[in-house]
Amino acid sequence: MGGETNMARKLVGLCACTMGLAHTFMAAEALEKAAKEKGYDVKVETQGSDGIKNKLTSDDIAQADIIIHSVAITPEGMDRFEGYEIYEVELRELIKNPKGVLEEIEEDLGFK
Amino acid sequence: MAITKRTVGSSDDKPIVHKSTGQVTSKSGKQSAWTEISKHIMTGISYMIPILIMGGLIGAFSQIIPYVILGIDPSLSIVDALNSGQFTGFNESLLRLSNTMASFGFTLFGFAVPMFAAFTANSIGGKTALLAGFIGGYVANNPVAIMKLTDGKWVAKTPVASGFLGGVIIAFAVGYFVKWLNEKIKVSHNWLAFKTTFLVPLLTALFTYIVMVYVVTPIGGSINNGIKNILQSAGKAGEMVYAVILSAATAFDLGGPVNKAAGFVATAFTMEKTLPITARVLAIVTPSIGLGLSALIDKKLVGRRVYDKQFHEAGKTSIFLAFMGISEGAIPFALERPSFTIPLYVICSIIGSVTAIALGAVQWFPESAVWAWPLIHGKVAYIIGLAVGSILIAVINVFHRNNLIKKGKLEIF
Numbered sequence: 001m002g003g004e005t006n007m008a009r010k011l012v013g014l015c016a017c018t019m020g021l022a023h024t025f026m027a028a029e030a031l032e033k034a035a036k037e038k039g040y041d042v043k044v045e046t047q048g049s050d051g052i053k054n055k056l057t058s059d060d061i062a063q064a065d066i067i068i069h070s071v072a073i074t075p076e077g078m079d080r081f082e083g084y085e086i087y088e089v090e091l092r093e094l095i096k097n098p099k100g101v102l103e104e105i106e107e108d109l110g111f112k
Numbered sequence: 113m114a115i116t117k118r119t120v121g122s123s124d125d126k127p128i129v130h131k132s133t134g135q136v137t138s139k140s141g142k143q144s145a146w147t148e149i150s151k152h153i154m155t156g157i158s159y160m161i162p163i164l165i166m167g168g169l170i171g172a173f174s175q176i177i178p179y180v181i182l183g184i185d186p187s188l189s190i191v192d193a194l195n196s197g198q199f200t201g202f203n204e205s206l207l208r209l210s211n212t213m214a215s216f217g218f219t220l221f222g223f224a225v226p227m228f229a230a231f232t233a234n235s236i237g238g239k240t241a242l243l244a245g246f247i248g249g250y251v252a253n254n255p256v257a258i259m260k261l262t263d264g265k266w267v268a269k270t271p272v273a274s275g276f277l278g279g280v281i282i283a284f285a286v287g288y289f290v291k292w293l294n295e296k297i298k299v300s301h302n303w304l305a306f307k308t309t310f311l312v313p314l315l316t317a318l319f320t321y322i323v324m325v326y327v328v329t330p331i332g333g334s335i336n337n338g339i340k341n342i343l344q345s346a347g348k349a350g351e352m353v354y355a356v357i358l359s360a361a362t363a364f365d366l367g368g369p370v371n372k373a374a375g376f377v378a379t380a381f382t383m384e385k386t387l388p389i390t391a392r393v394l395a396i397v398t399p400s401i402g403l404g405l406s407a408l409i410d411k412k413l414v415g416r417r418v419y420d421k422q423f424h425e426a427g428k429t430s431i432f433l434a435f436m437g438i439s440e441g442a443i444p445f446a447l448e449r450p451s452f453t454i455p456l457y458v459i460c461s462i463i464g465s466v467t468a469i470a471l472g473a474v475q476w477f478p479e480s481a482v483w484a485w486p487l488i489h490g491k492v493a494y495i496i497g498l499a500v501g502s503i504l505i506a507v508i509n510v511f512h513r514n515n516l517i518k519k520g521k522l523e524i525f
Binding site: 019081082083087090105108 | 115116117118119120151152154155157158161162234235420421422425523
């Protein structure tokens with residue numbers, strides 16, 4: 001795995017499922033865990049039925065090396081991401097195989 | 113693997129690069145268009161379900177208090193019961209409370225379609241579309257009165273509501289209209305405020321007004337009239353023909369213009385004691401019980417879930433509301449995959465009603481709720497008919513969705 005990280009790269013994510021009860025948080029947890037294992041500095045915003053938690057600020061987004069959106073609905077505050085390149089991943093994919101998703105994105109960005 | 117890379121744009125979010133490492137299956141254009149539409153619909157549904165649950169439950173409790181706890185006669189309205197003088201003291205207060213609760217519950221309920229339309233439109237076209245969608249959805253439930261010349265005098269008449277189908281139409285129309293306006297109207301930076309705070313909202317309001325008042329509502333109205341005529345002639349054609357058409361029309365739009373037309377004719381017939389209202393009271397609840405059931409029995413039937421988790425709550429609510437005589441709990445299910453679900457529950461409602469009537473169920477009282485069941489002649493036949501219709505819906509729906517999942521056309525997780 002990507003062990004030799006010179007400086008922790010920053011990864012931000014946004015998860016939101018339709019009802020905001022389960023999958024939002026399952027995906028967020030999976031992403032956080034996988035990203036931490038890979039040595040990322042990670043912050044994941046969840047837009048669930050209990051509102052927006054762990055909200056990403058525009059600084060967070062500006063400093064991020066990777067932005068991941070895993071949403072089944074149109075999330076709130078999309079204007080924050082305007083102009084940024086983001087990766088959209090299906091919630092199911094992220095829950096099932098967070099490492100695989102990260103590896104594919106890293107490969108795409110040439111991080112390896 | 114389904115990873116898409118894109119740049120978030122100001123007005124539209126087109127995928128710019130399709131991730132193509134390894135065995136990436138590039139989605140066909142048609143499929144992603146459907147994914148797009150379904151995402152908008154699901155956004156709307158997710159905001160609607162809590163309202164249906166809140167409003168439905170408060171409305172339902174307001175009916176349980178008088179008809180179950182106090183045991184008033186199902187043919188009496190709450191106000192009639194209050195005025196009958198039979199209830200005093202605490203029971204009187206309970207009755208007064210339940211009447212107020214009923215109004216509040218049904219007020220909440222009335223916001224289900226506006227909320228759906230608002231957030232579906234918002235998902236497509238952003239803030240301006242949110243408001244226009246909300247208004248459009250509201251007008252779908254509470255149509256604007258229009259001037260009509262009757263007997264040489266102009267009178268304001270409120271047309272028939274277009275219901276949730278009207279709400280879906282306006283949500284998409286207005287959402288894409290706003291999106292299109294934002295893309296097409298190009299102004300210099302100085303004029304941006306003028307565009308976004310005045311021009312686009314104004315054009316959108318006019319658009320909503322024209323589409324709702326002059327297109328959607330009149331179409332609903334003419335369908336309503338057509339169904340009324342069909343039902344009236346069906347009433348003359350015989351009991352079974354009438355039952356078939358009545359249950360189909362009642363089930364079809366879950367409270368929309370077709371359902372209202374059915375109610376109008378059926379209530380008249382049952383008041384005159386010409387034809388019983390059995391088929392209608394059954395068809396009001398069969399779709400809700402059947403669809404609700406399909407979200408609950410899926411795992412037992414095919415060993416996997418065929419509905420997302422959110423639909424399990426919606427399913428329970430839908431069934432509970434059905435026993436209270438309310439059909440709107442099924443709307444999220446109908447919206448989620450209308451092309452299959454609507455024909456399914458229409459046909460199964462017909463089968464259920466015809467079964468019940470053939471076995472001898474007769475109901476003259478226009479109420480579907482469980483506390484009106486004592487007024488039915490042939491209760492066993494009625495329950496068999498209800499069971500046949502609902503179970504057919506549930507089983508066929510589960511197997512169909514299971515097939516879709518197997519073919520990879522539907523994703524549940």
